[in-house]
Amino acid sequence: MVLTKKIxxxxxxxxPGHSTDEKRQQVGTFLRxxxxxxxxxxxxxxxxxxxxxxxxxxxxxxxxxxxxxxxxMTGQLFVTSHREPVDxxxxxxxxxxxxxxxxxxxxxxxFGFIRCLGTSEADGCPELAGLGPEPLDLxxxxxxxxxxxxxxxxxxxxxxxxxxxxxxxxxxxxxxYRARLDPRARVQSLKVKEVRRLWLAMRRILREAITLxxxxxxxxxxxxxxEGEYQDRHLAYGREAEPCPRCGRKIARxxxxxxxxxxxxxxxx
DNA sequence: AGCCCATCCTGTCCGC
DNA sequence: TGCGGACAGGATGGGC
Numbered sequence: 652m653v654l655t656k657k658i659x660x661x662x663x664x665x666x667p668g669h670s671t672d673e674k675r676q677q678v679g680t681f682l683r684x685x686x687x688x689x690x691x692x693x694x695x696x697x698x699x700x701x702x703x704x705x706x707x708x709x710x711x712x713x714x715x716x717x718x719x720x721x722x723x724m725t726g727q728l729f730v731t732s733h734r735e736p737v738d739x740x741x742x743x744x745x746x747x748x749x750x751x752x753x754x755x756x757x758x759x760x761x762f763g764f765i766r767c768l769g770t771s772e773a774d775g776c777p778e779l780a781g782l783g784p785e786p787l788d789l790x791x792x793x794x795x796x797x798x799x800x801x802x803x804x805x806x807x808x809x810x811x812x813x814x815x816x817x818x819x820x821x822x823x824x825x826x827x828y829r830a831r832l833d834p835r836a837r838v839q840s841l842k843v844k845e846v847r848r849l850w851l852a853m854r855r856i857l858r859e860a861i862t863l864x865x866x867x868x869x870x871x872x873x874x875x876x877x878e879g880e881y882q883d884r885h886l887a888y889g890r891e892a893e894p895c896p897r898c899g900r901k902i903a904r905x906x907x908x909x910x911x912x913x914x915x916x917x918x919x920x
Numbered sequence: 921a922g923c924c925c926a927t928c929c930t931g932t933c934c935g936c
Numbered sequence: 937t938g939c940g941g942a943c944a945g946g947a948t949g950g951g952c
Contacts, residue, residue, distance in 0.1 A: 759929080760944085810947095927948085
């Protein structure tokens with residue numbers, strides 16, 4: 652993406668907004684979940700690089716400043732023309748020195764956040780410090796030991812960012828479907844063969860999803876405003892009552908870990 | 921430890 | 937067409 656671009660003077664701004672409702676909002680209100688000091692902290696700095704850790708995005712800037720972003724459910728982070736109209740869900744704009752393009756953070760439900768912190772303290776900040784390992788960095792043995800002694804159920808384990816970082820509701824379901832494992836199964840009860848299937852499925856599903864640039868169900872777009880294509884490959888998630896591609900039985904939907912969970916009651920056990 | 925629930929917020933969709 | 941309720945890629949904190 653945008654490397655070594657200089658952030659311009661008045662570059663970080665709250666959206667002017669177009670609706671009357673928006674006009675009444677103070678900038679401070681509009682930058683909800685964001686530290687206002689980000690405005691002057693970033694001015695004039697050069698972007699040095701981009702990182703990701705679990706679901707957290709980091710933009711490292713010169714002078715030991717980093718921007719930390721979580722998109723949560725409906726967040727979007729994209730580069731666009733400065734001419735592109737700014738809608739009421741846009742919460743943040745980084746304008747670059749070159750002026751013609753800018754980075755925007757849009758978030759309909761406002762669950763996401765963006766804040767500034769010292770690059771050197773980033774790894775130790777609360778949002779990053781507690782995260783488990785990256786799923787694609789885990790070899791089979793490490794994965795095995797990660798599961799050892801856990802009494803809970805499979806799906807909540809996959810969703811737990813402290814155990815493994817980065818897996819969300821869609822991919823938890825897709826991974827378990829591919830591994831042919833019941834989302835409610837006890838982690839302890841898994842045989843070595845099943846742990847192996849889970850590990851393989853995790854790697855396969857995440858790699859494919861990354862290649863296809865993620866799943867756009869409703870709001871998700873990438874940094875170029877492009878939708879992902881992985882939603883077309885979902886075999887379980889969002890397919891309640893549709894036939895299981897493997898056995899034909901209807902995909903079931905249950906509530907687990909507070910989330911909708913789709914699985915095949917025949918294949919997954 | 922682990923489970924469920926409510927909560928943050930806006931938008932969409934479905935049944936009546 | 938309108939209205940109410942359920943639900944949505946996440947994560948946390950409280951209570952049991």
